[in-house]
Amino acid sequence: MKNNKKRTGVLAGLLAGALLITGTLAWQDVSQHKTNKFTTTSVEHNVTLVETFEEVSNWRKGEGKVNEIAVRNGQETDDVTQYIYEDAYVRLQLKEFMEIMNKSYIYSEKRYMVDEKGNFNRFETLELAQEFMVTLGEDAPEDGRIEEVTGFFDKDEEGNAKGFFYIATQQADKNGQYGKFVVMSEVMGEGDVLVEGSVNQNHSSDDQHNSAIVDEETGAIDYNVDEDQYTTHLWGAGDNMSAEGNPFTQYVKWTFGADVIKMADWNGQPTAKWIVDTDSTEGYVYWGEKLTHGTDTAITPKSLTTNLLEKVTLLEQPYGAAEYYIHVNMDAVNLKDVAKWDDAPEKIKLAYAGKDELSLAQKAMEAALEQLEKYDLESYPTQAGNELNALYQDAKEQLAGGTFTVEEYVALQKQLTEALEKYENDPVSTAKRDLNQELENAKKMDVSDKTTASAKAFNDALAVMQTLNDDINASAEDMKTAQDAMAEAIANLAIRYLPVVNGDRVENYAGHNWTVIYRDEKTGSAMMIVDELTSDDFKAMGIKADAEPNKMKITDTVTEIFPGYEKSKMKLVDDAFTKAFIENLDERAILPVKIPVENTENADWATRKEAPTIINKESGRKQAFSLSISDINTYGIQVSKLVENTSQTGFTRFRSNGIIGTNTETKEKYVRGSSVDMSKIELTGNAGINNPTQTVRPVIWVAGFDN
Incomplete structure (x- = not known):
């Protein structure tokens, strides 16, 4: 518990009887005099009394002086990163x-x-006084009638005491023989207190500013000061919202903030207002809701209360100098410690805990709305659902824009409950909920890997369900039929093993991009050739680039022929590619192949068809391979799909041997739009007609290809 106090001190005085009224208003600040700071290891509280006071030198009847009192939870220096407030x-x-x-x-x-107007004839110097006497027809007096006197009210421009020259009167003076006495000093006698037995404790501001009383048994620290002995302002129906018999209302008027109400006028619901407890014998006024912690009141306005008091006005000038004090005590606790306020009204405690009758009715209403939020009443409309949704939306608008009584909350909740029961028992709404659930589940299904025909059947069924879902007049029978059709379509979905094809391009399959060079529409199979391999691919395959001649190279001597594809670098690359990128794929996608050997002495090698690569499910191996001339001619593969560009680096090597002549033009042939390269294969990365770059492009035969 934290108890903090501030006081306002008001000094009013009467001078020179009832004719001259003046006064002094003083603000005496005894800040935070009662502080029981409640702290745990990681939780801090920093609640502060905040006041605004307009200090003045005089307070007169009818003058209202600013005296604002509010409370704030938090300061700009609070370290929210280290503590929980x-x-x-x-x-x-x-x-x-x-x-x-x-x-x-x-x-x-x-x-x-x-x-003649009653003002003293007083002069700054003796010479001026003497000159004045001459104007009266008299010479400078020899009897010393001109005297220097320092009266109580004689001051210079800075307010310091100053002597003036006065003229003592005598009988038959032109301006009267009596004149006027000068006030020389004032004497303050015993004061009269408005409340019998009360004592002025103005010494407390200095004597007890840092004082504390420690309980010897508990060690608790009490920062009470003597000003706590002043008279408690009890609340009631009188002036200053005070109880009957308050003597201070004769002299002062309090102007309260706009957000101050009496307990009897409060509906019991948490509110950003000060609530005056007119039944309290301790004179407490309560802030009507929790005070949220915040380091910036602009960002967290709920961390600062509105003003309880804004202004104090002097109604009647006391006859004599007067001192008036307002002393403020503050209790600030967390929710758990509210229970320690034994004298607090139950109405306050219930409101703070959210258990007052109105709050409970509001929470029940909010719970009913929260339950309805679980229903998607707009995505699958029905007549019963529309009626419930209209009532639900109307209830939300009413709650957001108005204040309700307990009876109004109960009536609205009953309407919602009845509408919800009707909706849940409506057969069409039940069928629509089931349809919508299956529709949402179907929308989450990915059919991109399914064959075209089965995917189309699925999407057709999905479209029918969506139409019925959006139709407020859809029948339960139609929705059941649509659900059955969707179940059948899901059962018939067939896997398409390859990624989506864009024309003849297959993107990101086995970590590479491919071109479809042959399709078998009947079997749904196809041959794909990988894009030109990169140096990173060769590293991944564990192949080191070098300038070693390809063992497929045919020399200038016709009879000097190397072993061919099986022992070539092309086969080395194809096997390494298979191991690095193909073997871990879904085995259903890759078809086993048989790679026959072409006749090396075929004179018509450019048009040969005798040994194409074929699918061999009985004994073939699932592997990548290089194309042969027989593949080109047998399957009608377009040479343009085998060349990535028209430069000399766009070669695609074949595993075919050919007849070598002595003419240079025919000795080395390569694919450049339409011809066949029979030169050596080198993996040096250097481009050139005799040293092409990475031109081995493995091919795979795949299944599940229907688009």
Whole structure:
């Protein structure tokens, strides 16, 4: 629990009887005098009384002086990264004291001359006084009638005491023989307090500013000051919202903030207002809701209360100097410690805990709305659902824009409950909910890997379900039929093993991009050739680039022929590619192949067809391979699909041997739009007609290809 106090001190005085009224208003700040800081290892509380006071030198009848009182939870310096700051619950207690001092004056022994308006004839210098006497037809007096006197009210421009030259009066003076006595000093007598037995404790501001009383048994620290002995302001129907018999209302008027109400006028629901407890014998006023912690009131306005008090006005000038004090006590606790306020009304405690009758009715209403939020009443409309949704939306708007009684909450909740029961028992709504659930589940299914025909059947069934879902007049029978059709379509979905094809391009399959070079529409199979391999691919395959001649190379001597594809670098690359990128794929996608050997002495090698690569499910191996001339001619593969560009680096090597002549033009042939390269294969990365770059492009035969 934290108890903090501030007081306002008001000094009012009467000078020169009832004719001259003046006064002094003083603000005496005894900040945070009661502080029981409640702290745990990681939780902090920092609740502060906030006041605005307009300090003035005089307070006169009818003048209202700013005296704002509010409370804030948090400061800009609070370290929210290191500590957890709790919300606070706050109450204030105001206490008053007024003492009217008896004042008397000591006057001069002589009377001094005044003018026809009653003002003293006083002069800055002796010469001026003498000149004035001459104007009266008299010479400078020899009897010393001109005297230097320092009266109580004689001041210079800075307010310091100053002597002036006065003229003592005598019989038959032109301006009267009596004149007027000068006030020489004032005497403050015993004061009269408005509340019998109360004592002015103005010494507390200095003597007890840092004082504390420690309980010897518990060690608790009490920062009470003597000003706590002032009279508690009890609340009621009188002036200043005070109880009957408050003597201070004769002299002062309190102007409260706009958000101050009496307990009887409060509906019991948490509110950003000060609630005056007119039944409290301790004079407490409660902030009507939790005070949220915040380091910036602009960002967290709920961390600062509105003003309880805004202005104090002097209604009647006391006869004599007077001191008036307002002393403020603050109690700030967390929600758990509200229970320690034994004298707090049950209505306050229930509101803070959210258990007042109105809050409970509101929570029940909010719970009903929260239950309805679980229903998607707009995505699959029905007549019963539309009726429920209209009532639900209307209830939300009403709650957002108005204040309800307990009875109104109960009536609205009953309407929603009845509409919900009707909706849940409606057969069409039940069928629509089931349809929508299956529709949402079907929408989550990915059919991109399914064959075209089965995917189309699925999407057709999905479209029918969506149409019925959006149709408010759809029958339960139609929805059941649509669900059955969807179940059948899902059962018939067939896997398409390859990624989506864009024309003849297959993207990101086995970590590479491919071109479809042959399709068998009947079997759904196809041959795909990989894009030109990169140096990173060769590293991944564990092949080191070098300038070793390909063992497929045919020399200038016709009879000097190397072993061919099986022992070539092409086969080395194809096997390494298979191991690195193909073997871990879904085995259903890759078809086993048989790779026959072409006749090396075929004179018509450019048009040969005798040994194409074929699918061999009985004994073939699932592997990548290089194309032969027989493949080109047998399957009608377009040579343009085998060349990535028209430069000399766009070669695609074949595993075919050919007849070599002595003419250079025919000795080395390569694919450049339409011809066949029979030169050596080198993996040096250097481009050139005799040293092409990475031109081995493995081919795979795949299944599940229907688009």
